[in-house]
Amino acid sequence: MDARIDERTLSKLRWRCRRGLLENDLFIERFFERYADTLTMRQARGLQVLMDLSDNDLLDVLLGRTPPTGELLHDDVATVLHMMRVPQSA
Numbered sequence: 001m002d003a004r005i006d007e008r009t010l011s012k013l014r015w016r017c018r019r020g021l022l023e024n025d026l027f028i029e030r031f032f033e034r035y036a037d038t039l040t041m042r043q044a045r046g047l048q049v050l051m052d053l054s055d056n057d058l059l060d061v062l063l064g065r066t067p068p069t070g071e072l073l074h075d076d077v078a079t080v081l082h083m084m085r086v087p088q089s090a
Helices: 007-016 022-038 041-051 055-063 075-085
Strands: none
Touching: 007 022, 007 041, 022 055, 022 075, 041 055, 041 075, 055 075
16 A cells, blocks of 8 residues: 655645646645545656656646646546546536
8 A cells, every 4th residue: 555645744745736737736736635635655656757847748747638647647646636637516
């Protein structure tokens, strides 16, 4: 079983996820609202890989305009990408 991240790690991760495009921030904020309490170390690593993308590249991947390639195909990244894309329930 993958360990959950602690509060300090979560705080650092939130800071790392701050972006320059509002659209990305909306995806990221919704992700943290849903999953912050249950986020695992593997998911945190996947999220960090996504945060290495430029703002425009990240938005293209989140919106499905660009298919994930390379490191983005790793299971941890693919899992987080799916979690971020899940539509908000009514």
